Amino acid sequence: MEALPRETIVDVLEERLREDILAGRHPAGSYLPPERRLADGYGVTRTTLKHAFGRLVQAGLLETRHGVGTKVLDYARQGGADLLPMLVRHDPKWLHEIFEVRRSIGALIAERAAARATRSQHAELGRLLEAVREAGDADAVQLADIEVHRALARATGNRVYALLTNTLFKAYLPVRAALRGPFTDAETAHRRLVPLVDAVVSGDGRRAHAAADTYLRDTERIMLEGLA
Amino acid sequence: MEALPRETIVDVLEERLREDILAGRHPAGSYLPPERRLADGYGVTRTTLKHAFGRLVQAGLLETRHGVGTKVLDYARQGGADLLPMLVRHDPKWLHEIFEVRRSIGALIAERAAARATRSQHAELGRLLEAVREAGDADAVQLADIEVHRALARATGNRVYALLTNTLFKAYLPVRAALRGPFTDAETAHRRLVPLVDAVVSGDGRRAHAAADTYLRDTERIMLEGLA
DNA sequence: GTGGCTCAGTGGCTGAGCCACTCAACCAAG
DNA sequence: CTTGGTTGAGTGGCTCAGCCACTGAGCCAC
Known part of the structure; x- marks a missing residue:
């Protein structure tokens, strides 16, 4: 607990x-x-x-x-962006805009991470990816998923990306429970992440960019369905 | 005053x-x-x-x-990203990382703005651009420049970009005085901005992206020279 | 063991009070 | 008139002393 x-x-x-x-x-x-x-x-x-x-x-x-x-x-x-948690609580419409930004920046991060991640960061990504598969319930899967994205942000070698990622996560943390859609099944969540992590580890920036975009679009769609 | x-x-x-x-x-x-x-x-x-x-x-x-x-x-x-002002004050090394992120996100914003800005936002960009030329001293030029970028962020139609822009500006506001390099001459500062605003108004996303990147690289270089 | 109790230590919050600052109104000197 | 200083009401900044509420460790009875 x-x-x-x-x-x-x-x-x-x-x-x-x-x-x-x-x-x-x-x-x-x-x-x-x-x-x-x-x-x-x-x-x-x-x-x-x-x-x-x-x-x-x-x-x-x-x-x-x-x-x-x-x-x-x-x-x-x-x-500043730290207002987002408040704004989301006040009006969930903000979520759409946050997701759009998250998608763009997430792709950016994946691309940078592909170009710059170190070997040990590759290994860490692998470990965290595995942790998603092994997570117990939707809540744990969601948290494990977040850890993967944190690690991706770290792998850019630019700490500002890590902070921005934190900010965006905090933005929808208040309504996290309503956004569990993509994470009800650990196996599926894991499978969805694999192409992204693979692309980053392979060092192919373009592919990583595309994979992140796909991943974020998919999860976003499922999350927003869960809201409606 | x-x-x-x-x-x-x-x-x-x-x-x-x-x-x-x-x-x-x-x-x-x-x-x-x-x-x-x-x-x-x-x-x-x-x-x-x-x-x-x-x-x-x-x-x-x-x-x-x-x-x-x-x-x-x-x-x-x-x-979260709202820590950046504190971190910059504590260790100016953060500036490099902030600038890199600003460059990537700035390009993203320009691209989105090109795709989505309304007519009245085009007009506003024109007005603010003119204000840069007419600003009195370096300090005023710098502030006018910031206003242009704020307007670009608004023109994306996504309010989160506006907040992110605020956050990044706040990050180097504590050391703003040391970063006046690009703004000592209003005419030059204005000229540097023109291609970016033009590209956005023309609606050409690719060109806007490139223009923003160029603009941000240029100003960044001059700012960092001023620090050394 | 297990569960309940106690108590020391910690942060949460109060209410009364003084200080420092700002602004507008006033007034006297020019 | 204009200017410049003074005053006082109203505001936020900060202190102080104190009580309350919560936590955790240790004790004890079962």
Whole structure:
């Protein structure tokens, strides 16, 4: 088992604030009510509210200025990719756009990985691929699959790809359970990955690019079917 | 003028903690000292420390568990792209890797934008391109240039590209001043952008892809020269 | 062994309070 | 009039002391 999530007040408050902002109840460019009043409204302490603010500030949703107030930013303009988990939870339509980007970048990563992966990275890919086949349930298969893609990103030799991959995964992690379609059968999931890993290990960039595209299109289609 | 940054205690503390973590003084997997002791050590209140913690938790550098402690995570494994600004500040070597990714994704964006941009987006690109020429100093040129790229990302019709673009810009924003090389002359900067915008407006995906690649290689080279 | 209890240690959260900053209104000097 | 300084209300930044809630290890009764 893995120990997981506690829902703290700050979590709930952050969620609530985010919803209020994304839903337009606090339009971009406007100022939030003063902290004392807002905290009062939500029934929490100012300190707690500020903790929630801190997260939203970092995410690019808010901007506080000492002595002035807290301004709602336009996330499309100021926000970074780390907003995606929030945005997906707020409106699943984002998933389509995330998948499209994932497909393009995934192909890019496969191509780079084919060109640059080291021997030991080839071996690691093999091990992780095998782990997909041996995973117990859909959940485990999905996680094993993610590990393969992480390893591919590492194999590019560019750590930024690894971080981007993390970001995109985090984006649909909140709705992960609804996207298990491609992973219900370990054997099938494994088979679907083989051409991609093969192409990368063979060092053929073009083939790796194509294989990644195929793989991502297939899994994407199945995932989106599962949603409908 | 633009009103900007205040360096608050939390900012400094966050920076300090981050350095201590990235430098390995708190290795991944280990636990930080208890908040009370750590706050004492840094000479701040526990509340303030927790604000700094909050940011690092969100960035994927720390994980707190009620009743247990605060664990240092492996950012390469858990961290998202929003860590990049921190990482660049800690070690400028990251810039090379960021630039490589920016080049690949930039080309991707240009290609998509060529295929999908609307008439009004074409017009907007024209306006923003003109703004580059008319910008006053290197700083303004750089900002105008960024706006062109933001508009390109929007023109893909996929909002995730816009967020990714923001993320990558934020990554080198902390060292922006050192990367002004390509923007010292507005006329030159403008001329360099023209083929890219032209290709996108013409709707020729292949040409847009190539033009973006050329543009990004050129500016990248000049920026990195400026660093050395 | 097994299960329940206790307790020390940890992070979560509070509420009251002071400090620092910003802005607009006012006012006096020119 | 214009200019420049002062003031005060309102805001976020930060502290402090303290209680609550959770975890895990050790103990104990069964």
